[in-house]
Amino acid sequence: MACLSFKWRLQYTINKNGRSKVDKLSFFGNGDAEKSSWQMKIGHIAAYAIQGRRPKMEDRFVINDNINNTGVGLFAVFDGHGGEFAANYAKEKLVQSLYDKVVEIKDLISGKKPIKKDDSIVKEEEKPKTPTSVERRKSFKKTNSITDECMRTGTKEITDPELLNKLSNIQRPITREVKPNTSILKKTETTDYFDKCGIVDYGKLITDEVLAADHSLLEAAKKNFDIAGTTALIAILEGSKLIVGNVGDSRGVMCDSRGNAIPLSFDHKPQQMRERKRIKEAGGFVTFNGVWRVAGILATSRALGDYPLKDKKFVIADPDILTFELNDHKPLFVILASDGLWDTFSNDEAVNFIKERLHEPDFGAKSLTLQSYYRGSLDNITVVIINFKDKAFSFSTSEKNA
Template identity: 45%
Template structure:
């Protein structure tokens, strides 16, 4: 009996070695287990396989897109995708502005110069709006699509008129560029608030204004648009400082007013606004946690002997530091837009999700500046 059992076990062992341990048998077994798992049991396996297929499709699609862009000219195809692309060039100033990855375009800019008569300093402005996209009530109240457009259409012209009056009797006036800037910026904010109060509208905008005369540069800033200057030695000189809720000075002021800041993607006043000063923004102004007061700085051009300055919305500064932006533009001043177009597109390539507007102003002592 024992002998018969041993003979049977020996036979089974030989059968297993012959069939199960053969490479083709093991291969078929593995395939069978995989198919069984896929069709009958593990959802995880199905998810992995499906994700792999989707990844392959995505890669194929991206490769095809790149190849198509290369065939059609790359940059031209990219620019064609922007719903709003604005450009401006006149004498010593150039601007390039794109909607980028945002659904709406809320950046605005303005340039007012008087090269012939010089009845007032040249006026350069950057305005970055928020909260007004496709708001039909806002358009009715402000007679503008965005808060930035409202400020752009009114503030530079008001400044021009007051500066002309000031230049006529400059020696006897108690005013200055700084006081005129402050008065007009606060005045336009009051105008906006009177209109926005009607609908409790949250629309607002930054305001970056530069006044350029023969000897001085005066810059007023409200919000987080920013200016930077390249001096004679190639150094980056800040023309403004961002008004951000996390800054100690701003945080203390907000707390004194009974407000708070919280993190929601970025530090925000009352969990809403990512800047601590702006024009407009009625509900937050009513709480006095956001204010319109501009910081105003004046720079001696004879001392600095600047080559150029950059004024830009925060879309640029999300991708470039002051120093990097100055180096980038300095190498591209010979381009048609003085490097403004190149740095805007580079900011987009780096992943900036915002509207991007860049203004480059070349100074007369620059070796590359055109004759005015």
């Protein structure tokens, strides 16, 4: 009986009425769409969002085309459920943490921040033994192979030999004779976000920050008895690289130079074989009552927050990461949107719709959002458009200011 009562509370909270804490920026001027709307435009990026037919606005979005003049852009959509707490937390805490890390990384590359070897990773008495001549030869051979691979990829991210050497020294693996003591490991160091070629691993950065934010969000939510959750769709753009991290069922799609719709993310739904298997192995179940749901409650199988389901590991926050080389696709634009849009538009339909409206002041973001509403979407709807047409962004591997 208690279980049924708690399940009812979850379902009630997801659908209860309440006043949104988001400042209202504008209102619809027609009778068909009576709810409030939010809009923003920065350079070649525009966002438009509506409360739609929901009693509250639980979507959040972020557009920043140049984080602290680092040449790195960050764009995100958070689709909250069960209240605004989780989506607000992600927008404020998670995004700020990502900003801080990007600045740290760029300061490291530019030399503003000195690179120091973190001796605290291994205790003094557990330092590696001096390698034998055989081990040195193996290490030298491995180093050469890594260098050759980096040269083949033609990376231009970090070229300074001294800096690369320091990074290599920091990241050198511990020898077999020594095992790291997990009790003394620190949080991820900034230098850990460089791969063996000196390229910034933004996928790892997104993953680490999302999981860290989820952990702190759960602690805060439990203290406040707040069962809210949120999806997270995060895109980082630097030069010709676009890195997309996804948790949940918000979705990104890119229109390439030929007009094709290229998925930037894939929804996490409980009916998917991989997700259903994971949920069942955790002791959970998936039900269908018009919509597939985790434990009969949540329509997405991954999210930040949702501590009642997260504690049982029915729902997880692990993001999927996809990386795109824009020189290969030469995109016209990118769409990032909450599932309120995707309930009424397929990827192809959304791409074809925006292709005809890039000339509009907001690159079609408002038109697409309203069209989704008119098609009958019952959810909050948020659309972010990144316009690449007419070389709005330069596809180069060097740093740039958007």
